[in-house]
Amino acid sequence: MSIREGHLAEGTLDRTSTAARLRRQVVTKVVGYVALTKPRVIELLLVTTIPAMLLAHRGSVDPLLILNTLVGGLMAAAGANTLNCVADADIDKVMKRTERRPLARATVPRSHALVFGLALSVTSFFWLWWTTNLLSAHLAGLTIAFYVLVYTLLLKRRTSQNVVWGGAAGCMPVMIGWSAVTGTIEWPALAMFAIIFFWTPPHTWALAMRYKEDYRAAGVPMLPAVATERQVTKQIVIYTWLTVAATLALVPVTGWLYAAVAVLAGAWFLLMAHQLNAGVRRGEQVKPLRLFLQSNNYLAVVFCALAIDSVLALPTLF
Template sequence: VNPATFWMVRVQPLHPLIAASVGLFLALAAGLINHLRPHPMVRQATTWMVGLYAFQIAVGALNIWFKAPIPMQMFHLVMADVNFISVIAVGVFAFAEGIEKVESRPAPFSEEPVRRATWKDYVALTKPRVISLLLFTTLTAMIAAQGTWPGAIVFFSVALGGYMSAGAANAINMVIDRDIDLTMKRTATRPTVTQSIPSRDALAFAGSLALGSFAILWAAANMLTAVLAFTGLVFYVVVYTLMLKRRTWQNIVIGGAAGAFPPLVGWAAVTNSLPPLALYLFAIVFVWTPVHFWALALLLKDEYAAAGVPMLPVAKGDKATVDQILMYTIVTVLVTFAPFILPGVGWTYLVAAGLLNALLVMKCLKLRKVVDRPRASGLFHYSMIYLAILFLVFAIDRVLVVG
């Protein structure tokens, strides 16, 4: 585009991504507001807000289909004003008098006084141990996409932006799950439970991380990368945490897609595209997730049961869980071999995938034979090593083949 062109024309190619970003933000806002302001009037307002924006997206699509006649363009602009009014209305209802502010509920009684938060508490909000493996898939996907070192600036910027986005999702998750975290021993001392970090401050921190992540990823890479990272955040908070986690044992199957976005973020950061090979990486993490988390759920089933979270071992029992783990292990094996059929993937990856899969199947079969904590723990910890080595070897293979 000619730099002398009017700025609105220059940003026109980004319009679909901008529209997607706004839609994701409204979905996130609607989910959080409905949780934090549990009132029928608020729920009705957020439903109208999301519904009107969905209608606006449809109007935009029709504009493209009919090559944007002037009357439809004008209607599209009017609908933008209506959407803005709906957002204002949600804010008015959410902060109206007499509506409970869930985030202001006091901390549970404790003999120890609430201590002042430190920087370590804010780091804990982001769940760095959980993020590390996801971030590793992002960075190795960058190298795999480029076929060589992508450059220090983009590499470390995506590492920072990816961490901030995942950290924001985890911080919001802690605010939402504060009530059930209180009932579980391993989560009862989280800063959102003890209120050493008040829920309102945790949400402000998460919002700052999300906004900073979007800006960094857009500036250092491209807007597609920023939107993909934000999509993963919204999917984790809205689809997994708010919609599925407390309702169905399939929560981790569908909601686990949130953890499969990091490879897409890494690939898009250096190519500004999502070819089939990038989608295969998404699929690998997606089908691996149930194996990993259900092994963990076997270890924590008593805590999940006490909290009322219907994880598979709680809802269906150990045998059904192990059967599902074995089924998803078989699917994982098949999906990890699939990239080899595409050009640009060599024998190094195929051999490594074969060895890693053989050990994964072996550990699953041992667990199926005798379901106990040591074998469930062994599968859980190996599954993390499995994914890390698989992505590392994939990146090395791509450097050897493409670089």
């Protein structure tokens, strides 16, 4: 090979390696921004919003309206989650469960994340206003403000009841979905709100029992970090009973399919909560993460049954 050919080959290799490096940087940035939105948390939006919309107008809802509502809700949730990451960047670095988040690892600049979160939040408001109605847009804006300002900045680091009240933000997708279809808020929407509101503490506390040392290290007074396991599991049982009761409140406006699933799934969820509490009372080594994971399945089963029951427009029981 001549000297000239050697230089050409080296130049080609340099350009190839540079292009590969740039691609890796772009992919890392994109993955980082997506991670800021907490995609797994956004799954709750899909699980609850669609059934709420289908129940609001049993048997027929415009697919385009569902799509537009989901897009707006997704942007609102992504914006709120991103702003939550910005506010919690300091404690995310301390907790092992969150130490790989983008801001904890500095893969995304904090100022860029702030702009990204604000842009998503503002866009979600105008998207919902344009494609659904002003009430849905205001509900989305209220959700973002409550989650970031009330839960993240005010409650999370000050009270062991943080997720009880802060969980209200996670209940809002059903309200947004219902209002997008009806333009109003009616009692079935409030019942669905109550389901998620009461479900959030046992779901979150079961996870926090597994990572209570993380919360202690970060100085976050999550209930399992400041109370005994017996006290925590007792509260889990209480809120699980309230969750199941809230699901049964929808029986008058649903068919037999939803009613049957709500009863059976509720009995299963209660059994798991009581088993966890009984294990703690006996001084056994319990696995709270099991309840955390199964609580996701419980909520999905109940709301999927609600969606199917609504699509089929089965006769209501009352």
